[in-house]
Amino acid sequence: MVTDSFIQRVVSLWKTAALRPTDNSLSRIVCPRNMLLLAQSSHPAADVWNRLARLVGATLNEDLVTADDVESQCLTILHQVWPQVRFRLRFLTPCL
Numbered sequence: 001m002v003t004d005s006f007i008q009r010v011v012s013l014w015k016t017a018a019l020r021p022t023d024n025s026l027s028r029i030v031c032p033r034n035m036l037l038l039a040q041s042s043h044p045a046a047d048v049w050n051r052l053a054r055l056v057g058a059t060l061n062e063d064l065v066t067a068d069d070v071e072s073q074c075l076t077i078l079h080q081v082w083p084q085v086r087f088r089l090r091f092l093t094p095c096l
Contacts, residue, residue: 002051011058030073
């Protein structure tokens with residue numbers, strides 16, 4: 001499981017100009033593909049979504065993504081048609 005200290009280390013790396021993703025991939029952290037992958041995790045769903053929320057929060061706090069980017073991502077997720085068996089939206093609430 002991803003820990004808070006791991007999230008902080010990754011965000012610190014992303015803040016370094018030489019290690020910052022250049023393809024704007026940070027603005028796609030909350031995307032349908034990642035949601036499906038996270039929904040399949042063997043870890044408790046609440047823990048998975050809370051960790052994602054912390055990662056998104058950390059990237060926002062460090063100005064690696066904008067609030068508008070995250071809002072757009074979340075709206076895309078909410079408008080997506082999801083297979084009910086594989087995706088438990090109620091656990092995603094803390095992240096959105």
